[in-house]
Amino acid sequence: MRMIPLQCSLFALASLGAIAPALADTVIDNANGYTLNSKNELVRFSSLAFDDKGRIIAVGGAKEVAAKAKNAKHIDVQGKTVLPGLIDAHGHVFGLGEMLTQLDLSTSATLAEALKAAGDYAKANPGQAWLRGRGWNQVIWKLDRFPTAAELDTAVADRPIWLERVDGHAGWGNSRVLQLAGITRDTPDPAGGKIVRDASGNATGVLIDSAQDLVTKVMPKQTEAESRRVLDRSLQQIARMGLTSVHDAGIAVGNDRLYRDYADNNKLTTRVYGMIGDVAGDFDALATSGPLKSYANDMYALRSVKLYSDGALGSRGAALIEPYSDEPKSHGLLFRKSPDIYGLMEKAMKKGYQVNVHAIGDAGNRQILDGYTKLVGRTATGALRHRMEHAQVVTMDDIARFKEIGIVPSMQPTHATSDMNMAEDRVGPKRIKGAYAWRTFLNQGSKIACGSDFPVESPNPFYGIHAAVTRQDAAGRPDGGWYANEAMTLKEAFRCFTLDAAYAGHQEKIIGSLEKGKWADFIVIDQDLFKMPAKDIHKTVVLQTWVGGKQVFGAR
Known part of the structure; x- marks a missing residue:
């Protein structure tokens, strides 16, 4: 360098x-x-x-x-x-705050540990009508199946308890949850979702992707006081991690109102680049005046939308062109038919919004690339820097289309090191070559916007830089790195968490580097990032954030 x-x-x-x-x-x-x-x-x-x-x-x-x-x-x-x-180009600010105030199962190594944690949490919170948590991962538990409501009943039976999977694309509830949601053997799978069932057709307690809406719609709504407490906790953690800007991937009217209020009252301690969640009621309410490019000295912007093509790899909800290698009867889930999601994309484009679409499987990515091919020229919106959020498993031919169409791959390096325990099982040795393919994207000239997808992963950006450079977890596994040919150089990883993340938010002229005229957004850390061993990057401690x-x- x-x-x-x-x-x-x-x-x-x-x-x-x-x-x-x-x-x-x-x-x-x-x-x-x-x-x-x-x-x-x-x-x-x-x-x-x-x-x-x-x-x-x-x-x-x-x-x-x-x-x-x-x-x-x-x-x-x-x-x-x-x-x-540092800039996180894909996170969930309120989701992080909720995880910090609810049951965290991310460190549970077994089903038994998770059940004990759930029981302990219920005893410690006797006044909560609904118990909530997040972070479980059946792959880590080596369960080879999803957990069940009957198992969760052994820990908590008197109140509803709802626990989201680590990726947020599946949820696990006890029998009380299924009862309150009205889920029976006769309840059909909703479009873009799946009710996991036993051999007799009975719901087992896990709901995938849009099927989770059956539960969330009967949950008590979060009060404004609770939302403020959640936001406060999240902002504290974000500042501690050395993040001075985050791209919030999916916000609603209430989130927007709080961001503006916090910005007005000097309580917003990180810059927020907002993506409106979906192109429905919240979009219609928030888009009346068009894209908000800057608010309160660039502390807040709302000029993009977030859509979903498919689910996640860990829950086998990611949409694949060919069946899953470890479940030959399943292709995963496309959330919407192509004409429907293309209609939403075009609606947002015509109103001047950057379109950012979650796509993890190769079928999900292809569906959206086809949509961009149809729509970017028609709407003359190439300058909006439309994005693919995750771009996780992509065919080699489709990777080239990102550059051809001008689509920004918004990727999360720690997803590779978290998923390496199951990704190749899911997609096999051929498709894995187009998965987490940072080097291939960089070599063709794509700018990668890096993030973490917190709270799916830790918001610590040094974990992401470490993963990008080493393709290893914190324990140094595997030797030599997992598909190390797709690793980034340190300079590239630094750039994707700074200037290229800023570029993905149309903000490279105001943040992302320390140059005259830009905002003084900087951090002080305890080690020399460019001289320390790459294996120790994840140990970096932030001392100050400005x-x-x-x-x-x-x-x-």
Whole structure:
């Protein structure tokens, strides 16, 4: 990688961790700084200056920066590494907050552990009418089947308990849940969903994709106070992770209202690039004035929509062209017929919205690529940078179409290292070559927007950078990396969590790098990302997070 050295100097006028609200011009000194520039060069710097509005004045050596900010206050970061704030191009902000306030099953290694955790949670929350949680994964449990309502009844029988799978594309309920939802052996599978049944046709307790709506529609609605508590928890965690911007993949009217309120009252501590969930009632309400390109000094934008083509690989809901290798009777699920989803895509495009479609299986990706081929030219919306969210399993021929049509692959590196325990079982040795194929996308010139899909995965972006570079989990498995030929270089992984993620949100001119005129969104970390062993990247600790020249997180 190419680095451009700039003059270094030492300033020791403020201590690491001091909270520094932007009340005047400020200089960050004695930094081991790295940023990309507009030429995609990795630039070194020792000082960074920004004004009282949070805009960068200068980046470079200490003397030249000080000369451009003569009356500034100085903060010494004591040689720590400074990077542009990292961007998660696909997450679920309220979903993260809910997971932080509900039962978390992501660490359960067995069904027995999950049942014990559910029982303990019920005892600890006697006042909750509905018990909720998330994070279970039958693959990790080596169960070779889905869990059942009868098993969950042994832990909680007196109240409804509803537990979402780790990917959010399946849910597991006890018998009380099935009863309240009115699910019987005669209940048909809804379009785009599946009720898992036993040999006699009875519902077993797991609902896949749109079948989950049968349960969610009978749940108590979240109050505004609960929504605020959820958002507060999520924003705290996001700042702690060093994320200064997130793309929220699917928001409703209530979420939009809270984001605007938080932005108006200086409570929004990360920039949010919103995607309106679906093109239905919420879209009609939110799109009356057209796309919102910027709100409250670029803290919030609402100029895209989120649609779904198919489900997830782990629950075998991802739509495949040929049957699943480990379940030959199933092709997965396309949520909508092509004319129907194309109609939604075109409606959003005609109103000027970027269209971002969840597509995981090769059939799901092909369906949406066919739609983009039909619609982008017809609506003259190529400049909107339409996206494919996940682009997880794609035929080699279809990968080339991303570049041809101009579709941004929005991908999540930790999905590869989380899914490697089952992905090849699902799709076989031939199709796996087009799965999690970052190098293939990069080699053809596609810009990859990286994210995590939190809370499906951890929001920690250094987990994502580690996975992108090593193709290994935190324990270093497997040796040499899983299909390591598709790995990114460190510079590419850094770019996909900064400038290319910003590009996917039409924001590369205001964030994504530390350059004059851009917002002073940056982080201070405990290690030198570009000199440390790649195997240790996931151990990186964020010490400070700054958004628009204001410190929103600081380790003391």
